[in-house]
Amino acid sequence: MELKMDRDALTLFLRRDFAQVAEDFAVERADAGGVTLRLRVAERHLRPGGTVSGPSMFGLADVALYLAILSRLGPVSLAVTTNSSMDFMRKPVAGRDVLAEARLLKLGRVLAVGDALLFSEGEAAPVARASMTYAIPPGAVDGGRAG
Amino acid sequence: MELKMDRDALTLFLRRDFAQVAEDFAVERADAGGVTLRLRVAERHLRPGGTVSGPSMFGLADVALYLAILSRLGPVSLAVTTNSSMDFMRKPVAGRDVLAEARLLKLGRVLAVGDALLFSEGEAAPVARASMTYAIPPGAVDGGRAG
Amino acid sequence: MELKMDRDALTLFLRRDFAQVAEDFAVERADAGGVTLRLRVAERHLRPGGTVSGPSMFGLADVALYLAILSRLGPVSLAVTTNSSMDFMRKPVAGRDVLAEARLLKLGRVLAVGDALLFSEGEAAPVARASMTYAIPPGAVDGGRAG
Amino acid sequence: MELKMDRDALTLFLRRDFAQVAEDFAVERADAGGVTLRLRVAERHLRPGGTVSGPSMFGLADVALYLAILSRLGPVSLAVTTNSSMDFMRKPVAGRDVLAEARLLKLGRVLAVGDALLFSEGEAAPVARASMTYAIPPGAVDGGRAG
Numbered sequence: 001m002e003l004k005m006d007r008d009a010l011t012l013f014l015r016r017d018f019a020q021v022a023e024d025f026a027v028e029r030a031d032a033g034g035v036t037l038r039l040r041v042a043e044r045h046l047r048p049g050g051t052v053s054g055p056s057m058f059g060l061a062d063v064a065l066y067l068a069i070l071s072r073l074g075p076v077s078l079a080v081t082t083n084s085s086m087d088f089m090r091k092p093v094a095g096r097d098v099l100a101e102a103r104l105l106k107l108g109r110v111l112a113v114g115d116a117l118l119f120s121e122g123e124a125a126p127v128a129r130a131s132m133t134y135a136i137p138p139g140a141v142d143g144g145r146a147g
Numbered sequence: 148m149e150l151k152m153d154r155d156a157l158t159l160f161l162r163r164d165f166a167q168v169a170e171d172f173a174v175e176r177a178d179a180g181g182v183t184l185r186l187r188v189a190e191r192h193l194r195p196g197g198t199v200s201g202p203s204m205f206g207l208a209d210v211a212l213y214l215a216i217l218s219r220l221g222p223v224s225l226a227v228t229t230n231s232s233m234d235f236m237r238k239p240v241a242g243r244d245v246l247a248e249a250r251l252l253k254l255g256r257v258l259a260v261g262d263a264l265l266f267s268e269g270e271a272a273p274v275a276r277a278s279m280t281y282a283i284p285p286g287a288v289d290g291g292r293a294g
Numbered sequence: 295m296e297l298k299m300d301r302d303a304l305t306l307f308l309r310r311d312f313a314q315v316a317e318d319f320a321v322e323r324a325d326a327g328g329v330t331l332r333l334r335v336a337e338r339h340l341r342p343g344g345t346v347s348g349p350s351m352f353g354l355a356d357v358a359l360y361l362a363i364l365s366r367l368g369p370v371s372l373a374v375t376t377n378s379s380m381d382f383m384r385k386p387v388a389g390r391d392v393l394a395e396a397r398l399l400k401l402g403r404v405l406a407v408g409d410a411l412l413f414s415e416g417e418a419a420p421v422a423r424a425s426m427t428y429a430i431p432p433g434a435v436d437g438g439r440a441g
Numbered sequence: 442m443e444l445k446m447d448r449d450a451l452t453l454f455l456r457r458d459f460a461q462v463a464e465d466f467a468v469e470r471a472d473a474g475g476v477t478l479r480l481r482v483a484e485r486h487l488r489p490g491g492t493v494s495g496p497s498m499f500g501l502a503d504v505a506l507y508l509a510i511l512s513r514l515g516p517v518s519l520a521v522t523t524n525s526s527m528d529f530m531r532k533p534v535a536g537r538d539v540l541a542e543a544r545l546l547k548l549g550r551v552l553a554v555g556d557a558l559l560f561s562e563g564e565a566a567p568v569a570r571a572s573m574t575y576a577i578p579p580g581a582v583d584g585g586r587a588g
Contacts, residue, residue, distance in 0.1 A: 017195060048164060054209050054228055055202035062201050081201055082405060083377050083427060085232045085526035087554045087572060089547040105558075105567055106530040110404055110429065111376060113528045115556070115570060117546075129546055129556060131528060131570060133377060133427075135404065229552060230524050230574060232379035234407045234425060236400040252411075252423055253383040257551055257576065258523060260381045262409070262423060264399075273399055276409060278381060278423060280524060280574075282551065311489060342458060348503050348522055349496035356495050375495055379526045 004074040006030055010067045013075055018063075025063055030071050034103035034114070037064035038121075041097050052092040052127075057118055058084065061130035064102035065114040069134060072107055073141065079112060079134040087129045093120035098127065109141045151221040153177055157214050160222055165210075172210055177218050181250035181261070184211035185268075188244050199239040199274075204265055205231065208277035211249035212261040216281060219254055220288065226259060226281040234276045240267035245274065256288045298368035300324055304361050307369055312357075319357055324365050328397035328408070331358035332415075335391050346386040346421075351412055352378065355424035358396035359408040363428060366401055367435065373406060373428040381423045387414035392421065403435045445515035447471055451508045454516055459504075466504055471512050475544035475555070478505035479562075482538050493533040493568075498559055502527065502571035505543035506555040510575060513548055514582065520553060520575040528570045534561035539568065550582045 005013065007030045014022045024045070029036035037060060039045065045056040062081055069079050092098055102116035115131040152160065154177045161169045171192070176183035184207060186192065192203040209228055216226050239245055249263035262278040299307065301324045308316045318339070323330035331354060333339065339350040356375055363373050386392055396410040409425040446454065448471045455463045465486070470477035478501060480486065486497040503522055510520050533539055543557040556572040 020193075020195070046167075048167070053206070054231070055206035058205040058231075059200070059202035081235050083232075083234050083528075084201070084205075085230075085379055085572065087230050087524075087546070087574065088228050089549075089554050105528070105570055108530075113530050113570065126546055129554065129572060131526065131572065133528065232425065232526055234377075234399070234427065236402075236407050252381070252420055255383075260383050260423065276399055276407065276425060278379065278425065280381065314487075314489070338461075340461075342461070347500070348525070349500035352499040352525075353494070353496035375529050377526075377528050378495070378499075379524075381524050382522050 003030070003032065003071055005071045009075075010035070010071060013070065014067075021059070021063070025060070027067065028099065030067065034101065035064050035068040035071060037067065037100045037102065039098045039100070041095075050094045052098055054088065057088070057098065057128050058086065058130075060098060060100045061086065061102070061116045061118060061128070062132060064100040064116050065104070065132045066134070068102050068104050068114055069107065069112050072104065076140065078137050081132060082111075082135050083133040085131045088127070089129065090125060090127045092127045093123060096120045096122065107141060108136070110136060112136055150177070150179065150218055152218045156222075157182070157218060160217065161214075168206070168210070172207070174214065175246065177214065181248065182211050182215040182218060184214065184247045184249065186245045186247070188242075197241045199245055201235065204235070204245065204275050205233065205277075207245060207247045207265060208233065208249070208263045208275070209279060211247040211263050212251070212279045213281070215249050215251050215261055216254065216259050219251065223287065225284050228279060229258075229282050230280040232278045235274070236276065237272060237274045239274045240270060243267045243269065254288060255283070257283060259283055297324070297326065297365055299365045303369075304329070304365060307364065308361075315353070315357070319354070321361065322393065324361065328395065329358050329362040329365060331361065331394045331396065333392045333394070335389075344388045346392055348382065351382070351392065351422050352380065352424075354392060354394045355380065355396070355410045355412060355422070356426060358394040358410055359398070359426045360428070362396050362398050362408055363401065363406050366398065370434065372431050375426060376405075376429050377427040379425045382421070383423065384419060384421045386421045387417060390414045390416065401435060402430070404430060406430055444471070444473065444512055446512045450516075451476070451512060454511065455508075462500070462504070466501070468508065469540065471508065475542065476505050476509040476512060478508065478541045478543065480539045480541070482536075491535045493539055495529065498529070498539065498569050499525065499527065499571075501539060501541050501559060502543070502557045502569070503573060505541040505557055506545070506573045507575070509543050509545050509555055510548065510553050513545065517581065519578050522573060523552075523576050524574040526572045529568070530570065531566060531568045533568045534564060537561045537563065548582060549577070551577060553577055
């Protein structure tokens, strides 16, 4: 499938339309396979004890998959998260950024579905797994299959 | 089941042990039926457009159920979120606090499970639904049933 | 909200349109609060050891919520399950039917969301929790709100 | 990680310990990357209209990940499903078997987590996505890390 927004275009989009959280994230990769998004871990993302908080990991997975949808649809869309499921499997390594490897599994006319694995930078075993569903606004997908 | 921490005790716990997020929340109710937690919505909880963000709703549900577990086990425990599932059903009303009505469905020796409905204050239809699972540290539940 | 199909109408629908599984289920209740559906537990629903299998509990929750949607929309609709999340919390009691208490949380023009608690008959503690999302075919909901 | 049961050993286990469902499934692959399990689609797996039913897909994903755990732990364990999350994304192709590609993401002392993609045989786009959590009985994992 054709890519309508690449890494630079997604980065620009984040800065302009998500100014409140743009400095939290860096787009590392955007290609046919999906999007890699970095959470630049700072004090505000931590829980007591120094580990990255659940809401911060939720936000990372959500923005990563949102950008994966935009990379296919272009900047016009306004996808809305309708469902999320996450497994928190390991404690993130203190003092390290967290990376989300996100892939789209379906881009329908009505719903988009994708999943992501989250890793502490440099580690092979994922800290979390996320799957997310988005409602796509009418008309955003040309010639998409139903559902 | 006996309540080991009431509304005042949970409020004190939040202030002392979760100082970073304590001002975000107010414990409205803690009884045998569960916990009601208020998210005091402020600028930092909003997405572009003025609606409460997904990570903020995730955090609200997570803290509400965490407090529901503490109300039964007392302040010694260190439960860890292992799974979450959320449905985002309606747009929160702008400028209103969000309330989570949380209930414990299981408090085992190893796992605790609960769910919550989230409402914009004053509205009858929920904005979101959440279910959460927590791993309970060994020894925290006396005489609990397995699993 | 008005009920377009009551307990008798849903029972008839099951027999006519879901003949393959109709004998597995009995509609115990259908009202504004939702649907109670009974799984008549038989040998084919059991796992080794005699407990009700996961797929049987999945099917019970799915049919219960499907009927809850039909009770509001009438028999014309063809809702499709798009997401499910389940927590299996306790071992079902051997030799007992399982009852699902299902409620609709949202009936939008595009998506319906509901959840259910599953109980071994006569027990107060639930064996499982389920939440389900359905895609609603275009035009099935008159005057429904978006999403 | 070492494989304690290969494809033949898992096939034998299914026949002996899961006789009720063994003929539904064929183990196509079992290696360090995970397990591929085939659902031999028959009349009893279908919904009205001829598509594979939700409970059948749930069962396929559940057995595939259960076998992936056994391949690591050996036949002694009795893992119990505690959570499942599934996205149903496309209608399975009529008259085709369904294959689950399952991978373990975590094998802890207490919990195992994995996910799977389900495909109609010969198709590139998945019909469903599943993630599953299992409680591991005490002592089954030697030297496993906590949680």
